Amino acid sequence: MTCQVIEDDVAFATVSGKTLTVGAGVDGPTFSDGYSITLSAPPTADVVVTLGCADPYVYVFPRQLVFSPDDWEPNLVAVNASLRNASDTRSRMATLTHSLSSEDAFFDGLAVSDVEIAVEFSADSVPPPKLELVRFLDGGNGVDVRFDSPTNMVDGAWDVDCATLFEYAEPAFGPGAACQWRNSSALRVTFTAGAALIPFDYTNATDLNSVWLKGGVLQTDLAGATLFAAAQYAEAQTPLHPVAPAISITAPESVGVCDGVVLDARGATGGGSRELTYNWGVLTNWDAETEADLTSVASLEAKLAAADAAGV
Incomplete structure (x- = not known):
């Protein structure tokens, strides 16, 4: 071979x-x-x-x-x-x-x-600080942002409004995302639902791959500094040890021909503050022997596909 x-x-x-x-x-x-x-x-x-x-x-x-x-x-x-x-x-x-x-x-x-x-x-x-690295957290629910030198943390507070520091903060991180300094040169962003930022992919690069720092906001932590960090961006890198989604779906083991079916996936985790998507369909362990059998199975599959498309 x-x-x-x-x-x-x-x-x-x-x-x-x-x-x-x-x-x-x-x-x-x-x-x-x-x-x-x-x-x-x-x-x-x-x-x-x-x-x-x-x-x-x-x-x-x-x-x-x-x-x-x-x-x-x-x-x-x-x-x-x-x-x-x-x-x-x-x-x-x-x-x-x-x-x-x-x-x-x-x-x-x-x-x-x-x-x-x-x-x-x-x-x-010394020069003003600049973006050095942006990397997704292992759980995908945020990013760590690292600067190349200590900053003044805007106003010295540990919590900062994401929109104060970053352009496109709401669409990138989600409405109400949290930005918190870990130290004077490192910041953690925790996403909320609706975050659109995705890890950098060279072959399919888009603006959604990057974090955009506003100019004229950050300075060094040295007293008397006059220069501000310029507007700049850095691509968001993939997590070092990504956590795989854990799928948990609750469903009845059997169902009658005319019964409704509810599949409950609320116990699934690992979406990183984003909705998990599912592909599903119908498997049968018998061969359709008549035209009516074929029509019945095809009709059921069509209804399921329509329900899936409608988000039901």
């Missing part, structure tokens, strides 16, 4: 921060920022990532990254900048691009998200 093993990994690369903030002063860079690039799976050949930026006063290190089949751990990128000239202290934006090349056809030429860089003339000594 010949067996063919098919690899089901999907090749893609992600960046940990979509928006960076770097400081520039009269005498040069004042503070830097950075992010990481991660491959989704081990490549079969070296993957070279070349970084580019049209602003000559934005400095990126390294300018080229190499992932190998034996070493494909996330790579870190550091960014800083200087003023174009000493008299021009206006804030400006720059874009950092990525291009991939490899003899591994799955990675060669893959598109990678750009990184936006805000260059600020500021007395701050």
Whole structure:
């Protein structure tokens, strides 16, 4: 017997921060920022990532990254900048691009998200916080949101209105979802019924995969900070140890031809604050021997399908 093993990994690369903030002063860079690039799976050949930026006063290190089949751990990128000239202290934006090349056809030429860089003339000594990771809880009923540095928690309170921090909070997390700080750099969101956020899927990516942080709300926890985190997003990652649904359906063991049937699945769990869906039908242990038998079974199946579609 010949067996063919098919690899089901999907090749893609992600960046940990979509928006960076770097400081520039009269005498040069004042503070830097950075992010990481991660491959989704081990490549079969070296993957070279070349970084580019049209602003000559934005400095990126390294300018080229190499992932190998034996070493494909996330790579870190550091960014800083200087003023174009000493008299021009206006804030400006720059874009950092990525291009991939490899003899591994799955990675060669893959598109990678750009990184936006805000260059600020500021007395701050560190950049404002940015989204580092969003991951679903194992039960699917919420997400943990992690920032790359301590924040001021908006106003220092442990509970915060989700809509204060996040765009699209109600459709993503459900009406009345709870947002609570675990510490100054980590937040937990607990969904309510109607949450639409779903884990990131590269091949079927949608806006429903991401958590969107509002700009101008969060700062570092350092006294005297003037800069705010920019508007940014992060894809929601799948849970590390997802809990499978536990199905419990109560139903009669037998039923008469003209009796109604009630199937009670209220004891089922594992939907992560979302409704579980069921597929059901009719199985018979006898062969329809007459046209009337066939018509009866077909009619019953049609009625069940109609009831299912109507949510009965």
